[in-house]
Amino acid sequence: MNPYELTIAQAIGQLAAGSLSSRELTQSCLERTKAVDDKVKAFLVVTPELALAQADEADMIRARGDAQPLCGIPLSIKDLLCTKGIVTTCGSRMLEHFVPPYDATVVEKLKGQGAVILGKVAMDEFAMGSTSENCAFRVPENPWKLGFVSGGSSGGSAASVAALECPGSLGSDTGGSIRQPASLCGIVGIKPTYGLVSRYGLVAFASSLDQIGPLTRDVTDCALMLNAICGYDPKDSTSVRQEVPDFSSSLTKGLQGMRVGVPREYFGEGLDPEVRAVVTHGIEVLRDAGSEIIEVSLPRTDYCVAVYYLIATAEASSNLARYDGVSYGFRDMEVKTLMEMYKETRSQGFGAEVKRRILIGTYALSAGYYDAYYKKASQVRTLILGDFNRAFEQCDVLISPVVPTPAWKLGEKAENPLAMYLSDVLTISANLAGIPGISVPGGFSRGGLPIGIQLQGAHFREDSLFKVAYNLEQGLNLPPQRPGIA
Amino acid sequence: MKITKEEVERVAHLARLNLSVQELETMTGQLDTILSYVAKLDELDTTGVQAMTHAFSVSNAFREDRVTDSLARQEALANGPCQNGEAFVVPRII
Numbered sequence: 001m002n003p004y005e006l007t008i009a010q011a012i013g014q015l016a017a018g019s020l021s022s023r024e025l026t027q028s029c030l031e032r033t034k035a036v037d038d039k040v041k042a043f044l045v046v047t048p049e050l051a052l053a054q055a056d057e058a059d060m061i062r063a064r065g066d067a068q069p070l071c072g073i074p075l076s077i078k079d080l081l082c083t084k085g086i087v088t089t090c091g092s093r094m095l096e097h098f099v100p101p102y103d104a105t106v107v108e109k110l111k112g113q114g115a116v117i118l119g120k121v122a123m124d125e126f127a128m129g130s131t132s133e134n135c136a137f138r139v140p141e142n143p144w145k146l147g148f149v150s151g152g153s154s155g156g157s158a159a160s161v162a163a164l165e166c167p168g169s170l171g172s173d174t175g176g177s178i179r180q181p182a183s184l185c186g187i188v189g190i191k192p193t194y195g196l197v198s199r200y201g202l203v204a205f206a207s208s209l210d211q212i213g214p215l216t217r218d219v220t221d222c223a224l225m226l227n228a229i230c231g232y233d234p235k236d237s238t239s240v241r242q243e244v245p246d247f248s249s250s251l252t253k254g255l256q257g258m259r260v261g262v263p264r265e266y267f268g269e270g271l272d273p274e275v276r277a278v279v280t281h282g283i284e285v286l287r288d289a290g291s292e293i294i295e296v297s298l299p300r301t302d303y304c305v306a307v308y309y310l311i312a313t314a315e316a317s318s319n320l321a322r323y324d325g326v327s328y329g330f331r332d333m334e335v336k337t338l339m340e341m342y343k344e345t346r347s348q349g350f351g352a353e354v355k356r357r358i359l360i361g362t363y364a365l366s367a368g369y370y371d372a373y374y375k376k377a378s379q380v381r382t383l384i385l386g387d388f389n390r391a392f393e394q395c396d397v398l399i400s401p402v403v404p405t406p407a408w409k410l411g412e413k414a415e416n417p418l419a420m421y422l423s424d425v426l427t428i429s430a431n432l433a434g435i436p437g438i439s440v441p442g443g444f445s446r447g448g449l450p451i452g453i454q455l456q457g458a459h460f461r462e463d464s465l466f467k468v469a470y471n472l473e474q475g476l477n478l479p480p481q482r483p484g485i486a
Numbered sequence: 487m488k489i490t491k492e493e494v495e496r497v498a499h500l501a502r503l504n505l506s507v508q509e510l511e512t513m514t515g516q517l518d519t520i521l522s523y524v525a526k527l528d529e530l531d532t533t534g535v536q537a538m539t540h541a542f543s544v545s546n547a548f549r550e551d552r553v554t555d556s557l558a559r560q561e562a563l564a565n566g567p568c569q570n571g572e573a574f575v576v577p578r579i580i
Contacts, residue, residue: 101561194541208540237547238540306524317501324502326574328565338577342502355503359494359513360520362501376527378537383530385538418519434541459542 003028005482008073008167008221015062015072022062022072026055026116029074033118033165036485042140042150042160044079046119047086058114070228071114076160076169079120080127081212082201083107086117090203091125091135091153094329094349104201105236106170106212106229113228118166121156125351126320127174127205129153130420132181133410134353141410142185143483144449148407151181157215158185162450162483168216168225172202174209175308176402176427179439182215183402183452186441186483188222188469189215193460194434195240197226198233206315207238209308209431219440219469223247226462242460250466253474255291260468261395262293265301266426272405275451278442279401282453285475286399286468296391296398300384301429307384308428309421310364310377316354317361323349356417381432388433392458397468399455401426402439406449426454436462440469441478488521489514 003025006014014020030048037043051074058072077083080090082100084107089095103111110117124134132140132155140155142148143163150159154171158181161169171178173191182189190213197212204210214225227248232241262283267276287293325331325345332344350358364373391398403423413420430437435456442453453472457465494514498505505513559572568575 098565101557101564195544234549238544240544300530303527303530306527309520310524310527321502325567326576327562329567331567333568336577338579339502341577343504346502347504350503352509355505355509356513356516358501358503359497359517363489363493363497363517363521366497366500373524375537376532377524378539379532379535380527380530381538382535383532385541417516418523421520 004032004164006167007217008070008224011073011167012069022055022058022116023052025072026051026074026118029118029166036163037165039146039485040141040143040159040163040165041138042121042156042163042165043076043119044089044122044137044156045087047117051116051118054116058116061114068113069224070110072116073168074116074118074166075110076118076121076157076166077107078123078154078157078169078171080123080172080203081107081170082203083117083120086120088120088203089137091123091137092349092351092354093136094323096330098328100201102201105198105233107201109229121160121169123156124153125354126203126316127153127172127177128316128353128357130176130180130423131410131413132156133414134351136351139410142407142449143485144186145407145447146485147410148449149184149410151184151407153177154215155181158182158187158189161185161187161215161217163485164482168214168221170212170229171215172210172212173431174205174312175431176424178213178215179402179427179437179452179454180424182439184407184450186450187215187217188219188438188440189213190222190226190438190462190465191430191436192226192230192462193436195238196230196244196460196462198236198239200233200235204319206312207319208315209312219466219473220248220251222438223251223466245463247462247466250463251470252467253471255286255289255468255471258291258397258464258468259395260286260291260293261296261391261398263296263298263301263391263398263400265298266400270404271401274445275401275403275405278451279399279453282442282472282476283399285472289471289475291468294395296394298387298391298429300380300387303380304384304429304432305421305425307377307380307432308424309360310373311381311432313357313361314364314374315361317358317365320354320358353417384429385433388435396461396464397455397457399453402452402454406445406447406451430456435459436465438465438469440472442476443478488518488525
């Protein structure tokens with residue numbers, strides 16, 4: 001087996017045994033990236049020299065006996081996480097030349113463990129999108145079927161992991177942006193509870209919804225990466241000050257006493273029959289593992305997309321006001337007045353989807369409309385959270401599809417923003433309620449495209465989520481498959 | 487119609503965006519579709535429901551009142567599209 005095919009846990013085993021060095025592993029991932037990334041288009045920038053220097057450093061740390069779990073493991077980073085000295089574009093012309101003077105807390109934590117950063121991966125501009133087609137520079141393709149979407153907004157993260165360019169990646173999830181591409185690319189991705197992971201150094205989209213999380217090839221690796229990045233950070237006032245468990249300790253077989261809820265609203269109209277069949281099979285696997293299956297109801301599910309596209313856009317319009325051409329980012333240098341500097345800078349620097357969302361958000365917050373839109377949406381958000389709280393009185397974990405369909409062709413929904421928004425219907429409620437959600441590979445469509453299964457848990461119950469996810473993965477026991485990349 | 491071209495122009499000004507004639511046309515249609523869709527929230531009675539600000543209760547997060555290191559001036563200026571080594575330079579305001 002080539003080193004680039006190893007999962008994180010397998011690589012850790014070989015690194016610890018001394019049969020593999022981080023330099024060999026990193027070199028292998030870099031060569032794989034060189035071989036396939038012209039087709040997959042996951043990376044916006046690869047940093048080979050920096051990566052090999054970090055790998056050598058990691059090998060030295062290991063030789064000293066000081067290796068932490070992720071020491072020497074090569075990873076990719078979504079291009080909205082600040083990396084000191086490495087350009088961080090957020091997929092936007094606006095930040096094409098932005099070189100952060102500091103590392104995001106999660107990047108600092110990975111580096112602190114001795115992890116190796118291979119480069120920065122593509123994403124929808126400012127994380128706004130469901131296919132990564134809104135990236136200003138490069139659009140990743142699905143490694144299982146080129147010409148199909150990798151999902152979004154963390155499409156580059158998912159594609160890089162699925163294409164075996166690296167064993168893990170960091171992404172971010174505002175309405176499904178980790179879970180949806182993980183599902184479409186056949187890998188694991190978790191959106192942690194809001195506040196579990198520091199957002200310091202994450203370029204903000206919608207601050208009450210954004211959360212950083214890992215994308216990996218299996219559940220074991222996902223727990224390892226989440227262990228490394230979570231925890232209280234004084235630099236993020238919304239990060240939660242509490243003890244974090246070792247998520248790897250949740251990965252044990254048997255679900256006796258675990259109650260799994262099936263929310264009936266997630267299995268409604270528009271759900272592809274192949275996706276339905278995969279999730280139904282997943283439910284049987286969890287039943288066989290000893291869990292009790294209960295039907296539950298989340299009655300406001302149908303309103304989540306509407307709430308999301310008011311709250312997320314309102315927060316975005318406020319967050320993106322900072323791109324004014326003054327202290328960083330693009331500026332139109334031709335104009336003479338301050339007002340035209342603002343307007344031309346923003347009009348030329350932002351792409352169509354970003355402008356569309358800024359306009360919706362500005363409208364929803366403007367005088368005379370605030371009560372009807374933003375306040376109303378925030379009230380319905382309270383009702384949605386109440387629905388989840390009631391469901392979690394009856395069960396520990398919810399099982400559902402992640403996306404109503406397998407991946408679609410690039411360009412297919414690009415002209416219809418509302419149709420694109422509606423494809424997020426099954427993932428955005430977790431962000432509105434602040435609860436954790438994970439996507440686990442469930443099977444394949446007849447067309448050879450991956451289909452994921454979503455599990456959602458109560459606030460800070462990632463332990464239950466990992467336990468059920470692990471049993472699902474083990475019980476499904478999918479035959480090992482590698483994307484053909486053709 | 488939920489939104490007119492004139493309203494989109496007004497909102498674009500508030501958001502400090504210039505829209506071309508073509509953009510204004512497309513955006514007005516798309517915003518109208520989206521706003522018509524979100525109007526479904528009116529079906530729900532939210533009388534007396536508190537607006538949600540946080541997923542769980544959080545109180546003010548204070549840190550100790552102690553001076554810590556911050557970015558050096560040159561580092562802070564380094565990404566400025568126009569700067570003179572001491573400050574960011576912008577078009578004349580007054």
